[in-house]
Amino acid sequence: MTRSLAGLVGTCILCGLVMLPAHAQQPMPKRLVGDYGYWSRTQAPPYSSAQIPFGKLTHINHAGVAFNADGSLAVPTDPPFLELELIRKAHAAGVKVLLLLGGDFAGIETTPGGLETLLANLRTFITTNDYDGLDIDWEYPSSTTDTHLFYALMTGLRHTFPRPRYLLSADVPPWGEPERCPGPGTGDRLLERYDVRLRRALDRRRSAQLADFFGIPTIRNPGNASRGAASSKLPIST
Numbered sequence: 705m706t707r708s709l710a711g712l713v714g715t716c717i718l719c720g721l722v723m724l725p726a727h728a729q730q731p732m733p734k735r736l737v738g739d740y741g742y743w744s745r746t747q748a749p750p751y752s753s754a755q756i757p758f759g760k761l762t763h764i765n766h767a768g769v770a771f772n773a774d775g776s777l778a779v780p781t782d783p784p785f786l787e788l789e790l791i792r793k794a795h796a797a798g799v800k801v802l803l804l805l806g807g808d809f810a811g812i813e814t815t816p817g818g819l820e821t822l823l824a825n826l827r828t829f830i831t832t833n834d835y836d837g838l839d840i841d842w843e844y845p846s847s848t849t850d851t852h853l854f855y856a857l858m859t860g861l862r863h864t865f866p867r868p869r870y871l872l873s874a875d876v877p878p879w880g881e882p883e884r885c886p887g888p889g890t891g892d893r894l895l896e897r898y899d900v901r902l903r904r905a906l907d908r909r910r911s912a913q914l915a916d917f918f919g920i921p922t923i924r925n926p927g928n929a930s931r932g933a934a935s936s937k938l939p940i941s942t
Contacts, residue, residue: 735762739804742768742785753790758797763871765804765839766790769829773811775821777829791834800836802871803829809842813853823860830865837871 738761744751756764768785770778779785794801805826812818826838838861845854861872 736760737763737765739765739767740790742766742780742783742787745783745787753787753793756790756793758793758799761799763800763802763836764790764794765802765873766835767804767841769803769805771805771807771812771822771825773808773815773818775812775815775818775823775825777822777825778807779829786833795834800871802837802839802873803835804839804841806841809845809850809853813849819853819856819860823864826861827864830870836869837865837873840872840874843875 738756740756766787768780772778791801803826807822812822829835830838840857840861842850842854845851858872858874865872
């Protein structure tokens with residue numbers, strides 16, 4: 705399921721999920737993230753970088769690019785996806801802009817060399833256009849094969865886009881059958897090794913499933929730290 709975006713929507717507050725060695729762990733700043741769809745520039749009324757309240761955000765996920773099974777990128781041209789003022793104004797305000805990326809995950813699983821091609825194309829697109837990282841929109845890995853691809857994808861992205869220059873995040877929805885989700889600990893290993901932040905939209909019924917899904921604790925109340933979990937592992941979600 706693809707996220708439905710209209711202009712600057714879907715904001716959510718994130719606590720830092722960067723996993724550091726125990727001696728280096730520090731409280732992470734909150735992040736206010738907005739999804740911004742390129743198509744909003746043609747809506748009535750139009751919404752573009754001219755209307756974005758950059759001073760109220762820390763990160764923007766720029767939505768609209770997808771990938772094909774062979775690893776090629778599908779970049780919209782009508783209207784053009786790229787918006788130079790978005791990057792310029794965001795960076796001037798100290799705001800990071802991530803490329804929100806979805807695509808043919810099922811197809812790339814069965815295409816020899818597809819993942820490698822995708823990583824190469826993303827390297828060119830991200831560095832050429834001065835993005836600060838990627839937000840992966842896969843809703844969601846639901847089989848063992850998917851789990852392996854997700855891990856390989858995030859591993860490849862981390863190697864291609866090293867920290868601290870680049871950020872990685874992933875959208876994790878609250879629905880789905882928990883027995884079909886990747887096994888416990890998958891997300892935890894990613895967090896510890898690859899500095900991946902998970903952005904979550906939770907409801908009461910699914911929060912426990914997500915905790916099992918990624919092997920990390922999930923709480924709704926940021927003041928409730930009595931469950932023995934490190935603060936760096938606790939996402940605050942809408």
